[in-house]
Amino acid sequence: MKRNKKPVIPHTNERHMNAMHRLGRAGVAGAILLMLGMPLALGLYFDALPSVGKILQAAVPLLVVFVPSGFAEVLYYTPIMGSSVYLALITGEIINLKWPVINNAIKISNISPGTEDAEVISSIAAGTASLIVVALVTACIVLSIPLQPFLTMPAVRTASANVFPALFGAMVLDAFKSDLGSGIRASGRWKSLLFPLLLVAGVTFFDAELSAFLHLDTLVGQAGTGVIMSVYPGFVIILMLPVVYYTTKLLYKKGKIHIRLPEKT
Amino acid sequence: MTYLDAAQHWLTYAIVVAGICYIVFLTVFHMRKSWKRALEIGYTKKQLRKVVKSSASYTLIPAIAILVGFFNLAPTLGIPLSWWRLSVIGNTVYEIMAADIALNASGVANVAEASAKEFVLVMSVMAIGIMGSMVISVLIAKKIQSGVFKIRQRDPRWSALGNSTFITTVLIVLTIPYFFRVSVALLTLVTGAAVSLALRPVIRKTGLAWLNDFSLAISMLTAMASSVMWTSLLA
Incomplete structure (x- = not known):
């Protein structure tokens, strides 16, 4: 998408960025208060407040799994989404909905992630979703009564259960494309993906052995099963981010990947 | 009061409606600010409407899975809490897992035996267990984004390439495991990739801009539909 008077690398406006982060943080604070306030209000009204010990007993196992994956989500989604990450996190369904919708919006707008353009477009796309x-x-x-027969049909359930592979299939070839958006092209980009691809394939192949070695299988009650790629993909993404980033940087510095910026108009 | 009485109580509905109003208000306010900023930096309303239209159409396909999730959640959580949980952070698998852990902690086998206290427990545990990413975003998201902008100012070439590595890493880690077993999921993934690949020359040759805007949605929908065929073939 061509903007009016579009500069080569769109400028950033700190005031707007600060305002959006303030709004995002306030929105998160409001959402947390609501999420905690709802059960508190109902517990008081029904005279049915559970003990703090019981809440912690049930919440801690979830926190052990979801705090590290939450950290990973913020780490890899923020460079793509900018300050819309707050809205995306509050409203959830990031990997199967917000991320592809934002990716699609960035793609059709022909802009690069991590720019102010991407920030505003991401925000509009995430909000729409x-x-x-x-x-x-x-x-x-x-319409639950008329819709139930359709949404509980075996074919609809099968299609819904395969939403992730369908999504990744539709997006995966973009990872190898030389077009980075905004008219920026990276020739030879595929070279940086070979080592990470082999590394992830290796971890997947030896998942059962590695899970047993690290005692991760017993930790989640699935002794003898590979659980790294199925239960802890967030950890793998955290570990792989520097691998992909620095492999790409090394090849870029050595001149194996060439970046062409669009000419100024 | 039983679990199901609490789950379907008018107050539960009222609180959920208030929560959803907050989410809608926050989203609209967020969008409005970004819309204004987009116009200031040179986008036209036509271009922004195109983003809205394409995002809306793209949302409809994954949303089917979310709606299916409603019928999975409603028997355990009741209608209002399912409505709330599907409108905020989390996903169907997480909600069912959290409800199961919370009921187990209470020593209750299922919701038919549970009381209002267990309903409040389930609601609390679901909220606390998933809010880590929201708290972390408040602490580090701005620092991450400032770092991204600084790199862009220093070396725009590397910045464009370096930024692409985040999407690439997520795709590599989540996609590779499918290739280790011939399954419906793998065939669905390959179908999605094949359709997206096939659409590229069509878009280039016909110059159909609208097709480019919807190519991801078309690829994904076709792949999801193909999963029904792969399931019957592999059965």
Whole structure:
């Protein structure tokens, strides 16, 4: 998408960025208060407040798994989404919805991730996706009786269960493309992916052995099973980020990957 | 009061409606600010409407899976809490897992035996267990974004390439495991990639800009539909 008077690398506006981060943080604070306040209000009204010990007993196992993966999510989504990451996290369904929707919006707008352009476009795309989901779930409740036969059909359930591979299939070839958006082209980019691909393939192949060696299989009650790629992909992404980043940087510095910026107009 | 009485209580509905109003308000406010900023930096309303239209159409396909999730959640959580949980952070698998852990902690086998206290426990545990990423985002998201912008100012070439590594890493880690077993999931993934590849020359030759805007959605929808065929072939 060509913007009016578009500079080669779009400028950033610190004031707007600061305002969006303030709004995002306030939004997160409000969402946390709501999420905690709801059960508290109901518990008080029903005179049915559970003990703090019982809440912690059930919440700690979840926190052990979801805090590290939450850290990973913030680490790899923020460079792509900018300050829209707050809205995406509050409204959830990131990997199967917000991320591809934002990726699609960045792609059709022909801009690069990590720019102010990507920031505003991501925000509009993530907001649209959130509103549509809220509207659809609301409509689903209103129309639950007529919709139930359709949404519980075996074919619909099968298609829904395969939403992740369908999504990754539709997106995966973009990882090898030389077009980085905004008219920026990276020739030889595929070279930087070979080592990370082999490394992840190796971890997947030896998943059972590595899981047993690190006692991760017993930790999640699946002794003898490979659990690294199925239960802890967030950890693998955290470990792979510097591998992919620095492999790419090394090849770029050695001149094996060439970047061509669009000419100024 | 039983678990299901609490789950379907008018107050539970009222609180959930208030929460959803907050989410809608926050989203609209966020979008409005970004929309204004986009116009300031040179985008036209037509270009922004195109982003909205394409994002809306792309949302519809994964949203089917979310709606299917509603019918999985509603028997355990009741209608209002399912409505709330599908509108905020989390996903169907997480919600079911959290409900199961919370009920186990109470020594209750299923919701039919549970009381309102267990319902409040389930609601609390679901909220606390998933909010790590939100808290972490408040602490580090701005620092990460500032770092990204600094690299861009120093070396725009490397910045463009370096930024692409984040998406690439996620795709590599999540995609590779599918290739280790011939399954419906693998065939679905390959179908999605094949359709997306096949659409490229069509878009280039016909110059159909709208097709480019919807190519991801078309690839994904075709792949999901193909999973039904692969399931029956592999059965």
